[in-house]
Amino acid sequence: MEEFLHPHEYNFIKKQTKVIVDAQSTNKDQDVVHTVITLAREKVAQLVEGQGGKALPLLDALTDVKNAHEADSFLLSLKPYVIPFPRVSEKKIERLFPKEKKLKVPDLEQFDYHALSYLGWYDLGTNKKYLVVNIEGRLMGVAGLYHPSSKQGLCTICHSFGEVGLFTKKIKGRKNESTISRGNYVCKDSMVCNDNMTSLDELNAFIYRLHQ
Numbered sequence: 001m002e003e004f005l006h007p008h009e010y011n012f013i014k015k016q017t018k019v020i021v022d023a024q025s026t027n028k029d030q031d032v033v034h035t036v037i038t039l040a041r042e043k044v045a046q047l048v049e050g051q052g053g054k055a056l057p058l059l060d061a062l063t064d065v066k067n068a069h070e071a072d073s074f075l076l077s078l079k080p081y082v083i084p085f086p087r088v089s090e091k092k093i094e095r096l097f098p099k100e101k102k103l104k105v106p107d108l109e110q111f112d113y114h115a116l117s118y119l120g121w122y123d124l125g126t127n128k129k130y131l132v133v134n135i136e137g138r139l140m141g142v143a144g145l146y147h148p149s150s151k152q153g154l155c156t157i158c159h160s161f162g163e164v165g166l167f168t169k170k171i172k173g174r175k176n177e178s179t180i181s182r183g184n185y186v187c188k189d190s191m192v193c194n195d196n197m198t199s200l201d202e203l204n205a206f207i208y209r210l211h212q
């Protein structure tokens, strides 16, 4: 079976499926429901337009979803098409963070790689958060100081509201400038963050800003 959906695209379809189910359960007006389904189908069609004919059954199945139970079955049927995040060994992760002498690699079996757009974990011991990102097929390690916030806030990676903290990374300033810190608020729990992601744009922009 050919995998053609990235985890964030699966999340996008999941979100549109929920929109359809919500409309079916709250709206008696069939015209409104029909419009909602048409719009959701259009959005998902745009997402998978590069995939040609193989995405068509997916669009038809999405349009047929009537309730939460059918939504679950539909989403389950998509799982085999999801491209997992590359599996990494402990050694490989250590090589991605050459400067992190106190790096503690978490249990790599705990992650669902089919649900990951990036691999992230927070180490209370070093007060750091570690991100492994896939930039155009090349894995990259990004470590930053992490201070959990006492208040809920907006995550810069998944654009959702929840438990966040300030992630900062020291970078070299321009000519004659000393080091400066760059960063932003990101989810404390990277699995929650991954589940919320429906686009890679914010993650890529965040990583880019940390290296400029």
Ligand SMILES: [Zn+2]
Binding pocket: 155, 156, 157, 158, 159, 160, 186, 187, 192, 193, 194, 196
């Ligand atoms: Zn997030």
